[in-house]
Amino acid sequence: MATSPANPEGAPGRRPDRAQEPSPVKGEGVPARPVRPRTKSARGSRDGKPAPRARRIPARTTAALLACALAATACAAGPAATHQARPTARPANPTGVALPQIPASRREHVPSALYGTMLYGPAAPGLPRLPPPLVNLANIMPGGPPPDGIPAIDHPRFLRPAQVNFLSASEPVLALQIGADARAYPVQILIWHEIVNDTVGGVPVAVTYCPLCNTAIAYDRHDAGRVLSFGTSGILYDSNLLMYDRQTQSLWVQFTGQAVAGVLIRHQLRSYPMQTVSWGAWRADHPHGWVLSRDTGYTRPYGFNPYPGYDNIHSPPFLFSGQVNGRYAAKTRLVGIRYRGAAVAVLLTTLRRRRVIDLTIAGHPVTVWWQPGTASALSSGTIAGGADVGATGAFSPVVDGRRLHFLPAAGGFRDRETGSHWSVLGHANAGPLTGQNLARVPHMDTFWFVWAAFRPHARVVS
Numbered sequence: 001m002a003t004s005p006a007n008p009e010g011a012p013g014r015r016p017d018r019a020q021e022p023s024p025v026k027g028e029g030v031p032a033r034p035v036r037p038r039t040k041s042a043r044g045s046r047d048g049k050p051a052p053r054a055r056r057i058p059a060r061t062t063a064a065l066l067a068c069a070l071a072a073t074a075c076a077a078g079p080a081a082t083h084q085a086r087p088t089a090r091p092a093n094p095t096g097v098a099l100p101q102i103p104a105s106r107r108e109h110v111p112s113a114l115y116g117t118m119l120y121g122p123a124a125p126g127l128p129r130l131p132p133p134l135v136n137l138a139n140i141m142p143g144g145p146p147p148d149g150i151p152a153i154d155h156p157r158f159l160r161p162a163q164v165n166f167l168s169a170s171e172p173v174l175a176l177q178i179g180a181d182a183r184a185y186p187v188q189i190l191i192w193h194e195i196v197n198d199t200v201g202g203v204p205v206a207v208t209y210c211p212l213c214n215t216a217i218a219y220d221r222h223d224a225g226r227v228l229s230f231g232t233s234g235i236l237y238d239s240n241l242l243m244y245d246r247q248t249q250s251l252w253v254q255f256t257g258q259a260v261a262g263v264l265i266r267h268q269l270r271s272y273p274m275q276t277v278s279w280g281a282w283r284a285d286h287p288h289g290w291v292l293s294r295d296t297g298y299t300r301p302y303g304f305n306p307y308p309g310y311d312n313i314h315s316p317p318f319l320f321s322g323q324v325n326g327r328y329a330a331k332t333r334l335v336g337i338r339y340r341g342a343a344v345a346v347l348l349t350t351l352r353r354r355r356v357i358d359l360t361i362a363g364h365p366v367t368v369w370w371q372p373g374t375a376s377a378l379s380s381g382t383i384a385g386g387a388d389v390g391a392t393g394a395f396s397p398v399v400d401g402r403r404l405h406f407l408p409a410a411g412g413f414r415d416r417e418t419g420s421h422w423s424v425l426g427h428a429n430a431g432p433l434t435g436q437n438l439a440r441v442p443h444m445d446t447f448w449f450v451w452a453a454f455r456p457h458a459r460v461v462s
Helices: 059-075 187-193 281-286 348-354 448-454
Strands: 140-142 172-178 181-186 195-200 205-210 214-221 228-235 239-247 251-253 258-261 274-278 288-292 333-339 342-347 356-361 366-370 391-396 406-409 412-415 429-431 443-447 457-462
Touching: 059 342, 172 195, 172 205, 172 214, 172 281, 181 187, 181 195, 181 251, 181 281, 187 195, 187 205, 187 258, 195 228, 205 239, 205 391, 214 274, 214 443, 239 457, 274 281, 281 288, 333 348, 333 356, 333 366, 333 391, 333 448, 342 348, 342 356, 348 356, 348 366, 443 448
Parallel strands: 181 288, 342 457
Antiparallel strands: 140 228, 172 181, 172 274, 195 205, 205 214, 228 239, 239 251, 251 258, 333 342, 333 443, 356 366, 366 391, 406 412
């Protein structure tokens, strides 16, 4: 159930009935696709190369269409109110299970940065004034939906991989593992919700995805003795999702995990490494893991993309108030790595060509990989039908004190030292090192415009 200002803790009395969703899996019947505005896409431009016949769309037209898409994301449907019978011709989505969750802290009686700003009216009387925000208010813009108009998932339910019947092998999922707890969050669900408040490996986390920047990041929800829970604010900072915590209603930049307004200003969330990989690759490595189900409590056309053509390299970013660094096109894809205080970007075109790139970051070796077979969530009308942009990984190449060197191999990668075979998730699945896992290095797949805005001085490997 969507959280409202009157219920900031997001604790409804009864969880709504399960949503009934169309299935985009090939071979199944699907309902007529809801009408949404579209932008032109050019398949030849996915790797950063200009498509020969790509049409440039006026920035105002693109902005208007994307505003409609955001409104569609928020208003596609409200919480499911009734359990409707599913046509027998289409297999029902299996019922997910609720896993143990660490409860969030209570709402605090402090001034709100969400409702006490120039965007949402004056603060409540009797509360102290907030400190000045860390960012220019001119760069904060309403994205279309109101706060929680794009509802976070607060009561996630999960399936075992063998139960999942709504994902195709190439569909992207967000892969998060903390300790022995491995979970997959399908992008076909996150694109409609953007935040999942979950507990993984005993750690309360926020799994976040900003489709406008194509950034997927997982954060620890602990902060200064609190357990935060996050919602969507309905506003953007340089096209990036601004989250708010329901305990203090401070505003947090999704790209950096820093609070930029509110009583928690300057607080920094800890991130966990998370990869975007294909469902087939994740399922092969984690046959006994957990997968976020469509049993979200909301009715959304999961499997469809409300932003078709958005990753067209010739299209402008949505509500980006800054000046795009002209070194590369705004929508150039890259792998961004921030490790031990240093930041490096690797252009996806370069990584696709070489498949393995070895770097030294802050004096430490890092190996960066690319493997084909993962669909873009932002190119086609359906997630499964997206262009192949592949999957990336960043790891420390040191195992038991021994530095390994990697080469591309069929279905993954091979180390020169032992000949062991490794998956894109950094798991050795054949050879002398079978069962070993490389230490993951935090990285993100994103667009040049947002990386350059937040990391303007980072080294670029091109």
